[in-house]
Amino acid sequence: MSDRPPSSEPLLGNPLRTAEASADAPDAYRDAIEAIHQDRLDSMIVRGALPEATRQALLARLAGDDALAWRRPNRTGPQVDIRVLGVAATPTFETPGGPPVDAYFTDAAAYEDLYAGMLDGGPGAPTLLEALLAGTAGGRPVGRLVQPDGRRFAACTIRSLPEDQRIIVHNDFYHYKLPVYREVVDQLDTSTCLSFLVLLQAPEAGGEVVMHALTAADPTPRLPGGLPDGDTIRARYRAEHLKMAAGDLLLFAAGRLYHHVSPVVGATPRITLGGFLTLDRDHARVTYWN
Numbered sequence: 001m002s003d004r005p006p007s008s009e010p011l012l013g014n015p016l017r018t019a020e021a022s023a024d025a026p027d028a029y030r031d032a033i034e035a036i037h038q039d040r041l042d043s044m045i046v047r048g049a050l051p052e053a054t055r056q057a058l059l060a061r062l063a064g065d066d067a068l069a070w071r072r073p074n075r076t077g078p079q080v081d082i083r084v085l086g087v088a089a090t091p092t093f094e095t096p097g098g099p100p101v102d103a104y105f106t107d108a109a110a111y112e113d114l115y116a117g118m119l120d121g122g123p124g125a126p127t128l129l130e131a132l133l134a135g136t137a138g139g140r141p142v143g144r145l146v147q148p149d150g151r152r153f154a155a156c157t158i159r160s161l162p163e164d165q166r167i168i169v170h171n172d173f174y175h176y177k178l179p180v181y182r183e184v185v186d187q188l189d190t191s192t193c194l195s196f197l198v199l200l201q202a203p204e205a206g207g208e209v210v211m212h213a214l215t216a217a218d219p220t221p222r223l224p225g226g227l228p229d230g231d232t233i234r235a236r237y238r239a240e241h242l243k244m245a246a247g248d249l250l251l252f253a254a255g256r257l258y259h260h261v262s263p264v265v266g267a268t269p270r271i272t273l274g275g276f277l278t279l280d281r282d283h284a285r286v287t288y289w290n
């Protein structure tokens with residue numbers, strides 16, 4: 001479902017490179033992270049990556065607990081009232097300059113047990129999330145981003161987007177400049193970053209990740225206040241709507257391409273579990289966080 005504003009001008013930007021594969025065909029996606037990182041591909045959907053029983057168990061856990069500490073960091077913004085279970089190392093309407101560093105790590109630690117309970121793979125086994133990402137990591141080990149002082153970044157967040165709400169056009173490349181990354185940028189290849197997300201619950205319609213053929217390196221149409229001009233970007237640039245079904249895993253070039261999530265249609269919230277990843281400096285491992 002397109003939410004492109006009308007325009008009679010020819011669309012700008014290069015065609016986007018998307019791919020998808022069934023979870024049953026691991027050779028088709030085993031190098032997806034490297035291919036996106038190296039700008040040979042823009043997105044990969046692994047269909048049915050999350051086993052259905054696991055998806056149902058996660059949704060039951062979310063539905064069965066009214067005490068879960070959902071946050072609403074964008075509640076003051078226009079039609080962007082996402083509910084987030086945890087904290088992300090990203091700018092929000094609440095903290096446009098990114099989270100205060102100590103508060104971020106304190107808050108991330110406060111959600112550790114909850115996420116461990118949902119994602120643990122058992123003694124000695126990778127977490128559910130690491131197992132999913134490992135399938136796309138080209139044989140590299142996959143590990144969480146950790147501060148030199150031992151404090152761990154959040155592994156991921158679960159996000160719930162209710163009816164009419166969306167994620168505005170943005171690009172995740174600039175996050176590395178936020179204070180929360182100061183102690184870790186030396187570990188990472190910061191030339192780009194990828195987003196990963198698993199769709200836990202599909203909405204009735206809408207709620208699609210839309211990638212735009214405008215990169216972080218291109219001159220960006222901006223509003224007077226400095227924010228990217230989302231209407232112009234949606235109207236003027238080529239776009240790809242990444243159509244996901246519940247249980248699919250998506251990796252995409254969130255640090256290279258501007259993107260947004262279209263408004264959710266209908267009363268069923270769109271629920272995702274996601275975060276960011278990149279290669280470390282020597283490209284020997286994949287590091288993820290949120």
Ligand SMILES: O=C(O)CCC(=O)C(=O)O
Pocket residue numbers: 159167172195196197209254259260261272273274275
């Ligand atoms: O769909 C999501 O949960 C987030 C998509 C997005 O905008 C991102 O990963 O940067």
